[in-house]
Amino acid sequence: MSTYKLVMGGRTMRAGSSDARALYERVADALRIAIEREELKPGDMVPPEQELAELHSVSRQTVRQALQQLTNEGLLTSGRGRGRKVRSQTRLHWQLSSYESSTRHSVEGDAWNTDVREQGHEPRQDVTVNIDTPSQKIAQRLQIDLDEPVVVRRRIRYVDDMPFQLADSYFPMDVAEGTLLMRPGDVSTPGGILASIGHAQKKLLDEIQIRMPSKEESDQLNLPAGSPVAEHIRTGYNEAGKPVRVMVSIIPGDRHTLVYELEPK
Amino acid sequence: MSTYKLVMGGRTMRAGSSDARALYERVADALRIAIEREELKPGDMVPPEQELAELHSVSRQTVRQALQQLTNEGLLTSGRGRGRKVRSQTRLHWQLSSYESSTRHSVEGDAWNTDVREQGHEPRQDVTVNIDTPSQKIAQRLQIDLDEPVVVRRRIRYVDDMPFQLADSYFPMDVAEGTLLMRPGDVSTPGGILASIGHAQKKLLDEIQIRMPSKEESDQLNLPAGSPVAEHIRTGYNEAGKPVRVMVSIIPGDRHTLVYELEPK
């Protein structure tokens, strides 16, 4: 019936052509083009696998391979029983160069809250406080030993009640002990707090790595398959050059644009 | 024969357990753990699909699903006829906050070259120069119309002869015309050049987005499946506040750590 098939049960080929694109890539292309042309808009349902299989005269597995590729590219959502949707692509801007600037702090929380509100959304942060021994990664940046305890403030940040990023701050014991930093909840701002206890951050070192999320991060942030994250590690130093804080943020790529404003000398 | 199988041709389940992890996830876990424990080291060959299928008593397709997941996480390479290997994870540091700083320029090229050499590798850049009309994205940042021509310097940057990143610079015609910027090849540094023609960059705006690469980017950079990239857009402004350059870099996540040093006020 189909003009495509020349061989049953094996590799199908197009008549008069030696090879060209795989079948599943042709199915993927068709959908990609439909999305580009906005025939399928963000939020729209993608036709069921069975329907696409019949439409393109291929097996359901082949359709699945195409859909998998598109999901990996971040174009589609997936989920048992739910059907597939075209993903929306709104991004929140996060001003990392002014994040610790005192002018952006308020009684309403830290600079991140301000950023979110300015963009017309509602921020929320869940903070838990622990005392723990540091990982290699943290100990090295705080310049302490692996058995020296640190105070950890673990944040999950929400926007409009959707989980949006993870941000864990680590403080050396001698900096945090007996201060507001030991208090759970969204207590004003770390930048502000650090300054108020005599450890204003005079220098910041930001390291950014791009990678796929771990299973755990993926679950906590409710990430779709194939959605990359940035791991942002900020180390803050006080006037004496001592590291007083390390913040590790896991930032879903599809929901953020990171922004730095620089004035080179 | 296998204690795992209760149902033929359908979902297999473990005796005494209601559900738990899928078979392909168990196969993936086994390999992930072997890699973590360095029983499989970067460069090592992964056992053939057939062998893994027999080892875990599953079908080859199920093994493939596990291998696909690991490849998407950037842990394995793939390739027809070649077998699979454990990928190495070296990352290059890129100092973005001092990238335009005049002290890091030399006759050997721009600050990127310096960064790479300091980390013990050999940089190379292929540069082509074009005159083109800008995309929406570029025109908006250069504050020009869509029909005003721009000078485009397209770079492919190599490290040890491997393609490493794409970096395209866009200049307004009135800035670039009749200057070194029109010359192809690796002509010293854009920061340096811009200063020498009276358009030193006094302010920089960096925007970073994390996403999956397009097919084209993936091919140009020879990226493995499932490897995310950062799209880094730097807009440079001269003393008068006029945008004089936009640089768009496509940065493979698994090969880079981006670094910013900041001194908050």
Added chain:
DNA sequence: CAGTGGTCTAGACCACGCT
């Protein structure tokens, strides 16, 4: 040319979300 990964089919059952 042998061995490996890449693509494809046909059919089956399971688990989840919704109405």
Added chain:
DNA sequence: GCGTGGTCTAGACCACTGG
């Protein structure tokens, strides 16, 4: 309960790479 996606099998042929 129906429809959707998720998992799995068994078997087949193709295409590339390397000895």
